Amino acid sequence: MTLKEKKYLLCITLSLLLLLFGLPRIEAAKQPDPLSSWTDGEVRSSIINFVERIATEGSPHFVPPEQRIAVLDNDGTLWSEKPVYFQLFFAIDRIQTLAPKHPEWKTKQPFKAVLENDIKALTASGEKGLLEIVMATHAGMTTAEFEQIVKKWISTAKHPRFKRLYIDLVYQPMLQLLSYLRANDFKTFIVSAGGIEFMRPWTEAVYSIPPEQVIGSSIKTKFEMRDGKPVLVRLPEMDFIDDKEGKPVGIHKFIGRRPIAAFGNSDGDLQMLQWTAAGDGIRFMLLIHHTDAKREWAYDRKSHIGRLDKALDEANARGWTVVDMKKDWKVIYPFEMK
């Protein structure tokens, strides 16, 4: 064989090999560390060990892709929740916007408290007061109108401490975790006590989680014809509260199968983790412990918002993974990296 013939043969062989094996390998080799914002250590390893065991064909713990369901809380798990749930800031802003049309709010609690920025009176109005605020601000319009209101707020309103958009306060390590799970064929679902229609307008852009994979609390809607066009009108009536015991109920209602991995940060997530843990085969349960007062907030057993008490005891007793935010996360927010 001449040199050129050899070259020719080599070229054909290489092309075939490239076709068969090359491209996927080049893809794999190119990938950077998918969890680079997680400190090397037990927590990071526990995530990787679980994912590798369930995703490796032939492993005794292999789980078929269609059963790789992961559920994640939102407030305090995917983005911050302090000084109050961000949806409450939204409701307060709505009260202020709508106030000119409601002169009676000047003298009526809990609206008076909101308008006068009187946190003490607002807190005193309790759950009943909160529900009144939600109904006054979240109902009475069509679903399309509400979506526009949320989209406008989320792209303009700023957080009081960081002076940044609320969607800038998502956790970089959790964004990486979401991508890592999806790269391993997980379907990622949000399961939040927050309003389902408060989240859906932006979760796809921010978390790459489409609306049909967002589960949350909801109010009722009603189908109506207006000028020959169908609309859905938001009614001032609760439909479903997706918190505590409601989380497994919501998971069963919306997903219809048990997750194999669950991520939360408070006692409101305990039942979701218990429900996930109770399935057959290996499971992964993770709690985020907010321990970083400097970069984010530090709170747990005594916090009014995001209380982590019973769930922390159960996690410790059962060996669930607990993230020490200060130690386990190299960065908190994406903007720290710019």
Place this chain on the structure above:
Amino acid sequence: MTLKEKKYLLCITLSLLLLLFGLPRIEAAKQPDPLSSWTDGEVRSSIINFVERIATEGSPHFVPPEQRIAVLDNDGTLWSEKPVYFQLFFAIDRIQTLAPKHPEWKTKQPFKAVLENDIKALTASGEKGLLEIVMATHAGMTTAEFEQIVKKWISTAKHPRFKRLYIDLVYQPMLQLLSYLRANDFKTFIVSAGGIEFMRPWTEAVYSIPPEQVIGSSIKTKFEMRDGKPVLVRLPEMDFIDDKEGKPVGIHKFIGRRPIAAFGNSDGDLQMLQWTAAGDGIRFMLLIHHTDAKREWAYDRKSHIGRLDKALDEANARGWTVVDMKKDWKVIYPFEMK
């Protein structure tokens, strides 16, 4: 350049071209007609035209994959619904199974009617009677127990006319349509008045539609700890009725965005089709008209089950696609092809 040098160059060029364009084309050429059980004609063309327009990049009607949501009714659209909804056969079988534990049913309507096979008395018990039967047969156990009951029934019970499993009575042309839609990056959802937990145990195997893409009517469930293990108990209380005006409500609740294609067969699907049609851009609405008394059943405006009256008028007035089952479907059931 020598001949061998030319060959060498040609080889490299061809390899590159093969890498860039060759493989997808070879794939495409291998595919058989994806809608081979649909008769050539207007109905078949309307489906293909719609899908090609929304799926072709650069087309003025192009829709990004994540927005390609298709919703399909189940009873009478994906499988038969005669002489009664198959779920009613399930409930009747359950009543007969449970009867030894309920001696009072022998003298109490509507249970007496079921046990005596008295269709007239059963019909006379109306919606209230039906609801009683559903609650007596669908509630009172855990969700895991109910799933096992459904799985057993669906894999053993036979349809009175065809003496075949109920899941053998799915429509072959619709199975092809589902595959064709998914091959074009549609996410296919069932939106049925039937029980969500009656469908989910078998839709993945039969339609390749996973539980999280099944929307239906539901009863409430409650989270409980039993011997330290969490369970969800099915309560005798309606949670949601996914029919008529309820279908757009269910679509919005579960999917959170408007479908671009909707498929139904009765007045119960009208609002779902209206809701789909009211979105921006081109849309596809299809009704199946049951016209084949010989191979399946023929019924429309006066049928008690699967009545097609107002929706047929609206489809004709608005130019929605109407399937004439007798003419447009070469085969009805998959078993006809064996």
